[in-house]
Amino acid sequence: MSLAPPSTDGSAVRKQVLVFRELPPDQLARLTAVHDVTVANPRKPDERALFDAALAQAHGLIGSSFPIDAAVLARAPRLQVVSSISVGVDNYALDALQARGIVLCHTPGVLDETVADSVFALLMATSRRLVELSQLVREGRWTHNIGEDLFGSDVHGKTLGLLGFGRIGQAVARRAALGFGMPVMYHARRPVDLATQAPELQGKAIHAPLPVLLAQADFVVAMLPLSDSTRGMVNADLFAAMKPGAIFINGGRGATVVEQDLLHALDHGPLRAAGLDVFATEPLPLASPLRTHPRVTPLPHIGSATHDTRHAMAALATTNLLQALAGERPAAVYPPAHA
Ligand SMILES: NC(=O)C1=CN([C@@H]2O[C@H](COP(=O)(O)OP(=O)(O)OC[C@H]3O[C@@H](n4cnc5c(N)ncnc54)[C@H](O)[C@@H]3O)[C@@H](O)[C@H]2O)C=CC1
Numbered sequence: 001m002s003l004a005p006p007s008t009d010g011s012a013v014r015k016q017v018l019v020f021r022e023l024p025p026d027q028l029a030r031l032t033a034v035h036d037v038t039v040a041n042p043r044k045p046d047e048r049a050l051f052d053a054a055l056a057q058a059h060g061l062i063g064s065s066f067p068i069d070a071a072v073l074a075r076a077p078r079l080q081v082v083s084s085i086s087v088g089v090d091n092y093a094l095d096a097l098q099a100r101g102i103v104l105c106h107t108p109g110v111l112d113e114t115v116a117d118s119v120f121a122l123l124m125a126t127s128r129r130l131v132e133l134s135q136l137v138r139e140g141r142w143t144h145n146i147g148e149d150l151f152g153s154d155v156h157g158k159t160l161g162l163l164g165f166g167r168i169g170q171a172v173a174r175r176a177a178l179g180f181g182m183p184v185m186y187h188a189r190r191p192v193d194l195a196t197q198a199p200e201l202q203g204k205a206i207h208a209p210l211p212v213l214l215a216q217a218d219f220v221v222a223m224l225p226l227s228d229s230t231r232g233m234v235n236a237d238l239f240a241a242m243k244p245g246a247i248f249i250n251g252g253r254g255a256t257v258v259e260q261d262l263l264h265a266l267d268h269g270p271l272r273a274a275g276l277d278v279f280a281t282e283p284l285p286l287a288s289p290l291r292t293h294p295r296v297t298p299l300p301h302i303g304s305a306t307h308d309t310r311h312a313m314a315a316l317a318t319t320n321l322l323q324a325l326a327g328e329r330p331a332a333v334y335p336p337a338h339a
């Protein structure tokens with residue numbers, strides 16, 4: 001990792017910072033107090049030229065939801081640090097960053113509980129058919145008591161299968177196990193030592209072989225990062241191994257799922273329903289069948305989208321950037337030192 005050297009005479013060195021997604025005013029003020037800042041969103045056609053010009057000078061980038069790929073990096077010869085306002089790092093050319101010694105920072109931890117709330121909201125909405133039944137009321141179709149054809153399925157006491165058991169997966173597991181009495185099974189790269197990392201889940205969550213998890217889970221929740229090893233991981237084979245009537249929730253990244261296979265599992269079994277916060281292409285194309293499928297509850301990638309949490313993410317990303325540009329080790333570097 002190459003970090004900027006501290007100034008030898010003790011004075012702060014102003015650097016060039018490019019903000020490529022809006023920052024809250026208080027966080028922007030922290031940056032402008034110390035550095036020369038350009039705000040330009042490359043997704044906005046009228047800001048693209050400003051973005052390109054600032055990129056050529058930038059020592060630091062901060063933002064989210066825009067791919068900082070090898071071609072973008074090639075146009076940033078002075079770059080020292082990229083600070084993402086997200087925990088997911090799939091928008092960044094990791095190899096190119098590493099090859100150039102550019103520090104990558106992200107925002108783990110501060111969004112866990114909010115994202116887990118969102119995932120649980122999807123789980124509740126799909127199982128109890130909340131969106132569909134609310135629509136029935138709004139459209140004046142509540143003219144008599146609903147019949148069995150519109151009943152939902154229980155959540156409490158049912159088995160949760162988690163694909164991914166990291167910070168957010170564990171926050172989902174706490175809600176399920178401690179709040180809803182749900183047995184939890186998880187699949188991850190390696191078992192988690194619950195005694196030291198999540199003692200409240202001891203005896204309540206188990207690391208299970210994937211076929212066992214898929215065969216037993218009433219709810220399968222994917223909370224996976226997108227990487228070479230997870231792209232397309234949730235495919236026809238996995239859907240076919242799920243329990244008849246299972247509900248699938250994706251709160252991680254859309255491209256970890258083969259969407260055609262998901263549609264097939266909805267239309268031909270075994271899935272009863274799906275709740276999706278993320279999609280392979282975002283925003284979800286109008287032509288996608290997932291947008292209108294009657295048993296899909298789609299959301300526009302809102303996992304962390306509360307005022308409090310988005311502010312906390314922006315603050316952590318700003319701190320990361322300031323620390324890295326000052327030659328210090330940032331609070332949250334990717335990959336973390338222990339990885
Ligand atoms: N919908 C939304 O708004 C949000 C989505 N996310 C997504 O959620 C992801 C997870 O976030 P965290 O829990 O903080 O990450 P984390 O790094 O703490 O946990 C990741 C988990 O996935 C597992 N995993 C990774 N590769 C795997 C593989 N090939 N097979 C099986 N398991 C594998 C790891 O073992 C770990 O249990 C983020 O990378 C991001 O993509 C994060 C925040 C908000």
Ligand SMILES: O=C(O)C(=O)CO
Nearest residue numbers: 085086087088303304
């Ligand atoms: O942080 C992330 O990775 C998101 O998807 C948005 O919070």
